[in-house]
Structures are given as C-alpha cells and as structure tokens.
Amino acid sequence: MPLILIFLDIAFLQSGASSSSAPAFVVAVVLNWTLIACDxxxxxRAGYRLDGGLWWGAALLVPLYLIRRTLMTRHNWVPAIAWAVSMLLYFVSTPVVGALGGVEMDGPYVENWIETSYAESYGQEIDVRCPHDPIAPVGSLFECDVVGSDGSAGTVQVTVETWDGVFSWQIYQ
Structure with a gap:
C-alpha cells in the first residue's frame, strides 16, 4: 500500500494539486480501510473470531492491524514485514516523486530570492511575481513576471534543478 502512495503523489502533482493539501494521503487512508474491511x-468467513480491537488497530495504524492479524491467524510475518519495507521505500522516494511528479515550489520564497539576488548583483531593485506555489518536475521551468525600478517589464524563467527545490533563474526582456 505505501508504494501506491508514491504513484498517488505523482498523479496529484501532475494534475497540479498541491501536495500540502495531502489528497494522496486521504485516498490512501480510504483505500487502506477498504482493503482491511475486505480482509x-x-x-x-474463514472462521476467525474478530474482536473490536482488531478494527480499531486497523483504523488507527495499519502495522498494528497486520501484527494483530498475524498473531491471531498464526500465519507468517511476510505481510507485516513487506508493509514496513514498502513504507520505508515510500519515505525515501521523495527524489523519485520530485523527478516524475514535480516539485512544489514556494512562490513567495522564489520571488524574494530572485529580488534579493538581483539587487545584490546589479544594485537595482526589481519586483517579481510568480505563480502561487507552482509545481514543476525537476529539469523543467516556470515563468514569473518581473518589473524593473525603471518600469521595464520582462520574464524570469525559473528552472527546477533538484527534487528538494533548488532552482536557477534568468531574466528575459
């Protein structure tokens, strides 16, 4: 199940949905509860007597459900171990999600960084306006509007360099 979260994250980011609203997590929770209810x-049907604690364990924490299920059925620990390994893979998948789904950039931070860097380099102030929290895959770019202190207008192309939000920028008149 945790591996499905990777694909959900990528799908939501590709659709332009913010990862901060956590739609993939909500879908995953509903899907987990559905799979556990079926299980x-x-x-x-197989004749096991289920107590209420098993359902509460499932509702609160999947690993707790898997442990209780394994102890009750006296089956092997493979499902619980597989879940733990796949959850670990999910947590280390951030670079994959960033490369395939996109990186959610902090629009105001990008604006401030470009304005400050430009002022330090050229001694002139500019006003930069980027889309609100743009989402772009690693290696791609998005554009921001820029207006110089003399009133000249242009475009800043911001390139997402890494999965953790490192970016480069260049101004075009």
Missing amino acids: MANLK
Whole structure:
C-alpha cells in the first residue's frame, strides 16, 4: 500500500494539486480501510473470531492491524514485514516523486530570492511575481513576471534543478 502512495503523489502533482493539501494521503487512508474491511470479512468467513480491537488497530495504524492479524491467524510475518519495507521505500522516494511528479515550489520564497539576488548583483531593485506555489518536475521551468525600478517589464524563467527545490533563474526582456 505505501508504494501506491508514491504513484498517488505523482498523479496529484501532475494534475497540479498541491501536495500540502495531502489528497494522496486521504485516498490512501480510504483505500487502506477498504482493503482491511475486505480482509476482515475474509477472516470471518474463514472462521476467525474478530474482536473490536482488531478494527480499531486497523483504523488507527495499519502495522498494528497486520501484527494483530498475524498473531491471531498464526500465519507468517511476510505481510507485516513487506508493509514496513514498502513504507520505508515510500519515505525515501521523495527524489523519485520530485523527478516524475514535480516539485512544489514556494512562490513567495522564489520571488524574494530572485529580488534579493538581483539587487545584490546589479544594485537595482526589481519586483517579481510568480505563480502561487507552482509545481514543476525537476529539469523543467516556470515563468514569473518581473518589473524593473525603471518600469521595464520582462520574464524570469525559473528552472527546477533538484527534487528538494533548488532552482536557477534568468531574466528575459
């Protein structure tokens, strides 16, 4: 299940949805509960007596459900171990999600960085306006509007360099 979260994250980012609203997490929780409800129905049909604690464990924490299920059925620990390994893979998948799904950039931070860097380099102030929290895959770019202190207008092309939000920029008149 945790590996499905990677694909959900990528799909939501590709659709332009913000990762901060966590739509993939909500989908994953609903999907987990659905799979656990089906599994519990199968256990009941197989003759296992289920107590309320098993459902609460499932509702609160999937690993707790998997441990209780393994102890109750006296089956092997493979599902619990596989879940733990896949959850670890999910947590280290950030570079993959950033490369394939996109990196959610902090629009105001990017604006401030470009304005400050330009002022330090050229001794002139500019006003930069970027899209609100743009999402762009690593290696791609997005554009911001720029207006110089003399009133001249242009475009800043911001290139997302790495999965953790490092970027470069260049102004075009």
